[in-house]
Amino acid sequence: MDEVRQQLDAGRRTCITQAAGDQDQGGLGKTQVAVEYAYRYRDQYPNGVIWLSADWDLDAQLVDLAVKPRWIAPESERRYALDIARHRLRSVADCLIVFDQVQDPAALRDYLPEPAAATQVLITSNAGQPDYTAVLIAPLDPNAALRLLIETAGREPEGEAELDAARTITHTLDGLPLALELAGGQLAHGAPRFQDYLQRLRQDRGQAAPERSDDALDSILRIGTGVYAEQPLLPAVLDALAWGGPAPMGRDLLAAMLGAQDGAELSAALDLGSALRIIRPVPDSTRYAMHGRIAQLRRAQAPIAGRPDLAAQQCARVTAWFSARLDDPQQLPDFEAELDQLREWHDHAVECAPRLAARLTWLRIYVPLQRGQPQEIRRLLEQGLAEYKQHGCDDQALFACLHHDLAFALDALGDSKRALATAEQALAIRRGLFGNDHPDTARSLGNVANYAATLGDPLRALESTEQSLAIRRGLHGEWHRDTAASLNNIATYTYTLGNQQHALDMASQALAIHRDLYGERHPDTAASLLSVAYYTNALGDPQRALELAQQALLIHRDLFGDRHPDTAISVNTMATYAGALGDHQRALDLAQQGLAIQHELFGVRHPATAKCLHNTAGYLLKLGKTTEAYNQAQAAHDLFRQLLGAKHPQTLSTAQLLSRIKRPGFRIPSFRKGGSAKKAKPKK
Structure with a gap:
């Protein structure tokens, strides 16, 4: 220490x-x-x-x-x-x-x-x-080893013979703390004499076959086999934890894997395993872990390859457990906590249930989708498509899902042309499977619209989105989040086509739906307020836009506090409308507040910080502070180029801003919570 x-x-x-x-x-x-x-x-x-x-x-x-x-x-x-x-x-x-x-x-x-x-x-x-x-x-010295054994056994040896037996046990177990804890747990259960336990230990180690490990832990686990059987479900619990990933497993997933209908039986098994120290409950949770070395030995004692039918059944149950949690955002933390189990059981499926491998790979993209990791999504989906073909899968619904989500990743990575083709393939499969009146068909139409718009075809985007909206209204009615999403998308495409009033009408309908569904205090309501503000400003009413953006800011502050990305977005949006009203000093002050929030949350090397630097540079330029404007714009350009690449639209936009500013001396910009940045002296 x-x-x-x-x-x-x-x-x-x-x-x-x-x-x-x-x-x-x-x-x-x-x-x-x-x-x-x-x-x-x-x-x-x-x-x-x-x-x-x-x-x-x-x-x-x-x-x-x-x-x-x-x-x-x-x-x-x-x-x-x-x-x-x-x-x-x-x-x-x-x-x-x-x-x-x-x-x-x-x-x-x-x-x-x-x-x-x-x-x-x-x-x-x-x-x-x-x-x-x-x-x-190093292993424990004899005295420390004896103390640990006695402490975990929960009792002192009675008499010299018992004490000698306890000392010999610690020597036989090589002073290994984990082995001593397991032995102590077994001694505490049923309270056998130290001498009797030593005899069983000697017998096991003396009878170990040449191909079996003579490891102290291995002996302890073999001795414990009879004790584990006292609770019929405990051996299956141990196998599930040993075959699973290294992270703790939640009780809910464990029960699903075992098909445990009797909660009391599972509780009894978990309690016995915990008392024996072979499994460890995670404090303040319903999760259970197994030491990596114990899991390794348990796998060797009960290899999954020798029980293919059971392994296939477990893979199917794991698949069902994760699939049931895909559409419920409230269960995302539970899904995310079991990612290691999902990975491990995918690997088992490749060996024991290969036709499930592609679906388990597809399930793994759910968390990267929430984290905004398109490269990881693409890697997993391409792997899933390869597994689908390799193992002869015949699940067209899954095949469509793989293409649908791959299109999203491709578009996020800048390959919108391939994204559109991939999304069209998913749409064709879903129409063939489900017809037009199905949520997945509507979702695919929305994807096709998005990629068509990115490729410069807003008219096709609008047509596809209107089809999606009609399906969603037929399935869910007017007051549904999917209906609101389609209305917002229609607003985007009609605005691109020059119909600003219709865009505002669509966004206002979406706002009404969000208010009806969630009330005023909800992130979706705040997002809708910002959308309505955008179109209101485009129609020449920046004062009303500013008021709407301020309402969104109040919601974000109430929900998340001052130090949150959504709060920063609302502040920066208000800066835009303050600038449109000609109040460039207020716009600059607001933009610097947004910059300070993003910098504190994400640091300098982040696209959100770079975007705030770009915005601040524009307001500085409006106020005639050319040197400071150049400093901010150059810093933003350098960041965008490093983070997003030289050809990214944000990088090119900042390059255009730089070209409008006469180059003065350059210095690294400061990140203060308010007021103007300090003026830099130009280089001679």
Whole structure:
């Protein structure tokens, strides 16, 4: 513990690991040492301790990290939460960040704090890692091992013979903390004598076949087999956790996988497994974990390849559990928390239920869709299409879904032409399967419209959207969110075609629907207010537009507070209309408020910050502050070019702004919460 403290205080990133000869052993207590260090020295870190398990989905943990301490409002979009959490993680000072169970340090590259942040980094790993100072741990000494065994057994040995037996058990188990905990749990259950337990342990280790591991943990697990059977459901629980991903599994998914109708029976199995220390309940949750080394040995004892029918049944149940949660945004956190299980069971499906592999891959895109990760979506969907063909799937509805979502990813990545062709293929399949009067057909029509508009054909976009609207009105009626979405899209395309009044009428209808469905205090109502404001301004009434934008701002502040991307968007929108009214100083002040919010949430290297810099430059130019305008515009252009590429529309737009400004001296812009930026002296 002291050595860890010394290395971290010296500014060295530190790795708690084990000697080279112990790297395959596991269970030495690396995580426990990190936990004890974090607890002992927690008061030395003003901004706290951040704990991340490197063998779980890091992004899911970051989203949870952003929401629980309210770095961002829980109702916020996932893409906001992830970006904000990443920025905080990389920039927070006076903090300890622990990455537990690191296998590949390169996977941490995007999560490590920036050099300027006074943040200490501690990792645990089975092997030493480059660029980290190793602190080696070893098996427990005899006295510490005996204390741990007695503590977990819950009783003292009675008499010298029992004490000698306890000492021999610790020696037989090589002082391995995990093995000692499991042995203590078994000793606590049924209270066998230490001497009797030692005899069983010797018998197991002496009878181990040559092909079986003589590992101490393996012996403990074999001894426990009879105890596990006391609860009929416990062996199946252990198999499900062992075959699953490394992250804890929720009780709801576990029950679905086991087909457990009797909640009391499952509770009894979980309680026994927890008492025996073979599974660990996650505090303040209904999730359960299994140590990675135990899972590895359990897999060897009960390989899934030897039970293909059961594996196929489990894959089908996992597929059904995730599929049932696709259309309910309230269940997104539960879906996201089980991503590691979804990945693992996809891999099992490839071996045991190959026709389910493509569907499990398609289910995996749900979270990247919420996070705004088009490259990951494209990778998964192309994999899913390959699996669909390779394994001879015959599920046209799934085939259409794969194409529908691939079109979205392609368009987001700038390939709108291919996106349109792919969306048309999905539409044709859905019309053949479902006919016109179906929600999926309406959804595909909306996609085709979107990509046609991007390619410069707003008339076709309008026609497709009107078809989609007619279907949705027939299915859902007027007062439905899908109807409102189609009305907003029609507003967009009619505005592009020059019919501004009709656009305003459509957006106003959508606003009325959102108010009826959700009331005034809802993000969709605020978004509709901003849409109506946009068309109102286009029709020559910037004062009314400003009032509507201010209503949206009040909703966003009420829902999310001042430090939120949607609040920044409302503030920047108000700046636009203040500028249209000729009040360029107010526009600049509002734009700088928006810039300060985005910079605090996302940091400098983010498109939202770059866009705010661009807007601020325009208002500075209007006020005749040419030097400051150039500084802001140049910074925005550099960011857009680095983040989005030289040919992105935002980059080109900022380049045009730069061309309108006579080049003065350049300096890095400041990010203040209000007022004008300080004037820079031009270079001679």
